[in-house]
Amino acid sequence: MKRNKNKGRARQNILESYGLLDSPKEKLYDDITSLAASICNAEICLITLVRDTKEFYTSHFGITIDKAPEGTAFFQYMFTNKIQELIVTDTTNDPKFIKDPWVESHPNINFFAGVLLMSPTDTPFGVLSVMDSKPQELKSYQRKALHTLAQQIIQLFELRKTTIRLEKTKVALKSKEELLNSILESIEIGVWKWEKTSDFIQLNTEGAKIIGKSTKGYKQLTREDWNSRIHPHDLEQTLNKLENCFPNKNEAYTISYRIFDQQKDIIWIEETGKVLKWSENLQPVIVQATLFNITEELQNAAKLEITKRNQEALINGTKDLLWSVDTQYNFIIANKAFEQMIKANLGRKLYPGESALQKEFGKENLIKWKSYYDRALRGEQFSIKEKLEDPSNPETAYGLISLSPIYGNSNEPLGVSCFSKDITEEVLLQQVTLKAKEETDKILNTSLDIICTVDRNGHFLTINKACFRIWGYTPQELIGKKYIDFVFPDDKNASLEIEKLVVRGEKIRYFENRYLHKTNYVVPMIWSANWDEDEEIMYCVARDNTEIKIAAEQLANSELRFKALVQEGNEMIGIIDENANYIYVSPTTTKILNIDPDTFVGTNALEYIHPDDQKMIQSKLLEIIDNKKPITVSFRFKNKEGEWLWLETIATNKLDEPHIKGIVLNTRDITERKRVTEQLARSERRFKTLVQEGTELIAIFDQEANFTYVSPTSNRTLNIQPELLVGTNAFEHIHPDDHEEVYAQFLETLQKPQVYIHPFRFKNGNGEWTWLETIATNKTEEPTINGIVVNTRDVTDRVLHLKEIEEQNKVLREISWNQSHVVRAPVARLMGLINLLKEDAIETEEKEKVFNFIISSAEEIDNIIKNNVEQTTRLTDLENLK
């Protein structure tokens, strides 16, 4: 508050010192305001002085200030904020002033430009301003002029201060004129002044410069002179325009015309002016105008127009998309192609100012494009490849989109310019090429054979993946390497020779060499190769030859085997004719029969056969001749030593086969087999006898002690049919008192191969207890048995006998106990008593007592002996019982 008051005070002081407070309007200021209005092409020009909050106007042009409503904010705004220059191009766009009384009502201004008037002590005291009812831009020269005029006004005020100090010395009008001239000089604008009465045209220095006069100061010309300089084609039009402005007071005119300069070159002049002074009968007295050389501008404009048209044609004629967005992602401008694309996608046109990020493009696209724009706005210039969506075009289109930032004068980003080049064809072509390559690769890589190219120096250029399967190397490991380094050392020279032939143009097929697998084993290969002279490349195909080699080896082996079989095997091969005469006999007879094969040839087979078998063999011979099926016969055959060997022969009828014409006999010595078989049969018979006729009971249990087999001897041993036992549990038949013990031993059999089971009682067919003794053998591992085999004997007699002995022992033990305790006690007593008597250690009164003791002890002994006799008798009875 205080500060503001002080400012107000300072302002008032300045105005007072200028003598401007309530001073009458001066013509000089009016000249300046009219000049400013004319330069700025504005309807109104004001010099506003501010005292406290009150505004008053030293000079006004184009406005009747009394009619203007009070309280306009323009000046206060500049004062308060000390704004040196305020330009409002369009007041309707500026929220600060849109409600201003001067905007809303008279004088209805839409344009305002003001420059603050400041004293040399830096205190603002007024504003020079121009206004217009139409929005307009101020060109830089106009702005400059406004500032210059403001400066002149300040100087005038300063001068005025001096004048006041010089005790109101009258300032001559002439000096004022000079002052004005100096003002006109100082604003570097060509000014032209026509005094109609004297018909003189005056030019300031700048004006003189335009038409090529270097002379300083006003160049005086007659109107005639001036007219003669104007291009004849433009003269009439120029004069008419000038005349036309006269009747309309205050109306500024603008004429463009050509004029010849000093060098007789044509220059274009733009003249903007108005009548400054009118006579009392409303005739123009002085006309003042600004002059501009617009030659270059026109030329530029023309060029610009052409360029613009060309550009437009170019921009709109192309299929490529061009557009630009501002920092808010709103469209600035776009070409026709882009508009069409947008229309196809959105179904409507997108106007400048609308967001380029319309939600119809889809969230994904919006995020993507926002990030692109942001990148460009950060100053990056880049290109991206994008699929372009165009619903009207069924084919996919691709664009290479270049984005680059647009900068303003002070290098601030203003937006992004985007250019999308249609690269659909290139992309599609690339895709086709890629696909073709992929397919070729696929074919190459699915090939089981190696397909490769080798250059003149023997380096692998390309190779398919089969190399990994066959050689253990990946294509990457081989490409660029010399093929010869992978060849098995022994085959290197041959391979190099073949390579030379191929390079000379020979087509090589089925060349065999060996490669070394990565894990160092040899891989046989078989190659075909040819040379392309144009490309200087060897094309090769190779096959893994391992299996063929192995097959060849197998064949060789089987031949060897056959030979071995025929010569050294255990089988004799013979061929006989229909009459059983030997045609061929294999050398193996030497080994088996100890007879040279040659001995047989020509002899009859029947000669060697056991007489008992001859008949059978003859019938079989007839059978094989009739029947083509091979038959097998066993018979006895005499060897060199005259022993009979059992032979087995498979006879095959090959009489019809031209290179055999006989019966092929494959014969083996089965003597040993026969012997073993017979032995087996014998032992089987033995076993059968044992099982069926023996006293031993054989049974098989499963792991739960269920009978799975019981030998027929159970009939005899237990008087139970085997069938009645099978399926029952052994413990059902065992005496309950023996369960525990037998069960414990049975469990052992599951862990031990063989267990002896102590005698236990088993209920026989008569319901009596039979004592059985058993050896159990675990055969659960043997699939044919899968159980526990028990060999059991009836030991009832033995057990009972043992029991008897035990009983006898018991009696004997009793006797013995009696001996030691019962018998010895009275004997010991007697001995003790006798000792007393012997030692004569008994008192007289004790004598009777001792005698009684002796008698009772003797009686006791007598009783004991009687008892013993009874017991012994019992023992004897037991023995008799047995």
Add this chain to the structure above:
Amino acid sequence: MKYELILVEDDPIFTFLLEKAIKGVGLAGTILNFANGLQAIEYFKHNYTLEHNYVIFLDLNMPIMDGYEFMDVFNEMAKSKNTMVFILTSSRSQNDMDIFEHNPFVSRYITKPISEATIKSLKELIEEKFGNQTIV
């Protein structure tokens, strides 16, 4: 220190003979007679003290509670430092002797009949353990 000679024996002849022999060798001390193990246990339950020394002659074959059962109970209630047990047996069976082989109370087996010579040797054993002064 008091000194007690405990005879556990059901046979009055043996008891008579034993007392005679004890007196004969001059083994001094109070002699107490019990006809079976249970009577002896009853006595010890009420009178056993560490201030007395006890020499026990124990028969094995007795009615009601025999010598084996007596030892089972006695083991739990007495200390071996003031007690000596002599087993009296008419048997010469090794079995009987093995049972008390490791029993700290049992000092010796004596086979009946008991002679003065035997008791004399026992006297030496007793004096060795309890000392001379115990013999009043």
